[in-house]
Amino acid sequence: MSEMQELLSDNLVFNHIPFPIIIMDKNGLAVWCNRHAERIFQIESETVKGKTSPYMNPEKAASLKQPWEAILHNREPIRFEDVELELTDGIRIYTTVVAKAFTSEQDQFVMAIFEVDESQTEGSASRELDSLRQGLDDSFMLLYFDEEFLITYANPLFLKLSKWTPKRILGKPIWQMFDDETDDVHLVETIMVTLKNGNVWNGEVKKLKKDGEVYWVDLTAIPMHVPGEDAYYIFLEKDITATKNAQQHLEEIAFIDPVTGLENRHRLEQVVNEFIEEQKHFSFVFLDIDHFYTLRDVSETDTENQLLIEFTKRLRTYFSDSIITRAGLHEFALITPLSNWFIEGFLHYLQQHPIYLHGAAIPMTVSGAITRYPEDQQTFVHLIKASHATVKKVKDRGGSAISMLTADDHEQLNRKAQIEKRLIHALDRRNLQLLYQPQVNLKTGAVERVEALVRWNDSEVGIVPPNELIPIAEENGMIHEIGLFVLETVCAQLKDWNSRGLDLHVSINSSIREFRDKDMSTALMKQVELHGCDPRSLTIEITEKFALEAEAERSIIRQMQQLHQQGISFTLDDFGTGYASFRYMLLLPISSLKIDRTIIQSITRQEKMQKMINGMVQFGKSLDFQVTAEGVETNEQLELLRAMNCDSIQGYIIGHPMEARELEKWLK
Incomplete structure (x- = not known):
């Protein structure tokens, strides 16, 4: 009590x-x-x-x-x-x-x-209450959330520290302010459940500023239930970043990891900086245990620790003349003079010396990165970033490999960091641009619709194509801002065209992360109504990966169905390159398919490819889908598609992506 x-x-x-x-x-x-x-x-x-x-x-x-x-x-x-x-x-x-x-x-x-x-x-307490409320507003970062955990109010102290603006934060879900790592997601879910149960939640929370910078707050979250009104929630926050950083620093001073007995990440940074100061040449080796969470979930805590201890023994034996540290929960870093071929041999050594727990062999493998100093990177921060980039690439390929950072990888890493930094300014200043590429009906020759494609030409990083921009924006959460920019621009353009008698339909691309915002459909329809657009003039293009993930999330299916009922149609883009599923074609309100350009490019090269594309066209038409081929560049490709009874095409043979004014001239 x-x-x-x-x-x-x-x-x-x-x-x-x-x-x-x-x-x-x-x-x-x-x-x-x-x-x-x-x-x-x-x-x-x-x-x-x-x-x-x-x-x-x-x-x-x-x-x-x-x-x-x-x-x-x-x-x-x-x-x-x-x-x-x-x-x-x-x-x-x-x-x-x-x-x-x-x-x-x-x-x-x-x-x-x-x-x-x-x-x-x-x-009377009224004046006192007003003073107290003012005192809270002046002393604490204050946030109000509605019953769906959408932000309804943020006071000036919060906006100043977090660098958000009211336009970018109000109406957004609680997830806007947190990282999407597993531990952070679990914490937010715990807070939400506690509040929904009518209880107060208090504790230290890690949050993200608009630019991605981490800060810590002491949070008190309070549920408010007023009779006859919808429930809402209040967050009172006090910035404790300085205290937290000092606390973390004191904890790191211990240097030794209690489970493995290895030196920890803080000590690793010190040693690397000492080597750099002494201008010593070395290889920085970063090892990440593959599928660690799966191994952990099927074992108890003591077993998990024993697994790490046994793995550490093998590291000590194989890399006996190297500095070995534990850099994370399932990550290890080494500073070694050993050659690359010997480092890569650790994978074979693990196979020859498996770890046995409770009489069973544990199928352990690692994904690793070798980054050389000074040939590859020159600072500890860049060594770490380069290692993470290489390990990610190895894991994407299936893991169980140790790779080096190539010159191309290093260049891409630097460019990615520069793009992330410049994208914040580009969104604030609306420096992005929309181009429109026409889609033509093969039977009538009429332009059915145009696809809105986002382009960005930055003064520092140059031209950033969509296939480079979108993955970065999805990773750092700025895809929501890009999606809003595209939607606002398209709706304004449709209004302008309609006022001048141009009846055009526009398709826009959307990300699964945008639809995870429960307010996505409402925000979209708000823009449509604000500009007086006909919802039937809009088509949303989704990828097969989007469709596969949406199939498992009822909230996304519900939002898509709501938009479909309003008149907005959906197209399955890049068809043939993802995870085709008959199930999501039945569950989702899809009305058309777009066969991916990489497949269309091969239509004239192989007879088997022609048969496959013809099968895709007939499959789409059997479901009453409109079938479009994108990336059509030659007359031979066009005639083959016409013979297959493909409905429409999109590609350079018809028209390249162009600005709105150029498109208007092209239509005439």
Whole structure:
């Protein structure tokens, strides 16, 4: 109970709720009261503990025709109207009392809230309440969320620290402010469940600023349930980044990992910097255990530690003359003078010396990176970044390999970092551009629609094509901003064309991450209505990967169906290159297919390819889908597609992507 009392006593929100609150145990003995109760009832929280409160107790409840046991076992709040209270100064008042039972640390309690109008007592609390609210706003970062955990208010202190603007944060889901790593996702889900259950959540939380920078807050999240109104939630946050960084630094000073006995990442950084300062040549080897979470999930904690200990023994034996550190939960880093062929031989060594736990061999493999100093990278930060990039590439190829960072990899790594930095400025200044590529019906020769394609030509990084821009934007979360830019621009362009008598349909590309925002369909229709567009003029293109993931998420299917009912159509883009599934073609409101350009490019090279494309066309038409071939560049490709009865084509043989004005001239 003491922990609950401390939480209540320290919690500003409970003390600033403008009504007296008394909390009693299951026997009706007071355990805590807020400051309003102390002032109005002239009592003290410390002295009232363990005593029967005259304002609400089992005897009082019985007189109000409600047994105390019924209050304890009722999940819903119980209201008592016109309850007579005699204050200590002799004043009698009539008020409403709300009693709510709850459980803390397996003990039962009753919270009584007295809806006392303080204007009846000496001095009005309205001015005091306004001052208190202002004090909260001035002292804390303050966020309000609606019942769906969409942000409805962010105060200036939050906006200043987080670098978000109201336009970019209001109406967005709670996930906007957090990383998408497994631990962060689990923490946010825990907070949401706690609040939905009507409980206060308090703790330290890692969050992300608009530019991706990490900061830490001491968060108190409070559920607010007002009778007759939708529930909402308040986040009170205090910046503790400096304290957290200092704490982490003190924890890192220990240097030694307690499980493996290896030096930790902080020590690794020191050693690398010492080697660099002494201009020593070395190889920085980064090893990541493959499928570690799978291995961990099927074992207990002690088994997990034993697995790491046994792996460490093999590292010590094989790399006996190297500095070995534990760089993460399942990551290890080495500083070694050994040659590449010897380092790569560690994979074979693991096969020859398997790890046995409880009599069973553990099929352990690693994905690794070799980065040389000074040939490849010149600082610790860049060595780490380069290693992560190489390991990711190895894992994407299936893992169980140790690879070096090539010159091309290094160039791509630097370019990616530069693109991420410049993209923030480009979105803020709307420096992106939309081009439109026509799609022509093969039977009528008419332009059926145009596809809106985002382009970016930056003064520092140059031209950034979509296949480079979109994956980076999806990875860092800026795909939402790009999607909003495309949608706003297309809707404004449709309005302009319609006002000048041009009846054009436009298709836009969308990401699965955009549709994970539960407010996606509402935001899209808002833009359509704002610009007075006909929803039937819009088509959303999704990839097969998008469709496969959407199949497992009901909220995405629901949003797609809502948009489809409004008149917006969906096209399955890049058909033939992903994970084709008959199931999602039935579940999702798809009305057309676009055969990928890489497949169309091979239509004249192989007879088997022609048969496959013809089969894809007939398959689409059997489902009453409109079938489009994209990337058509030659007359021979066009005639073959016409003979296959393909509905429409898109490609350079018809027209290249062009600006709106150029497209208008082309149409004439």
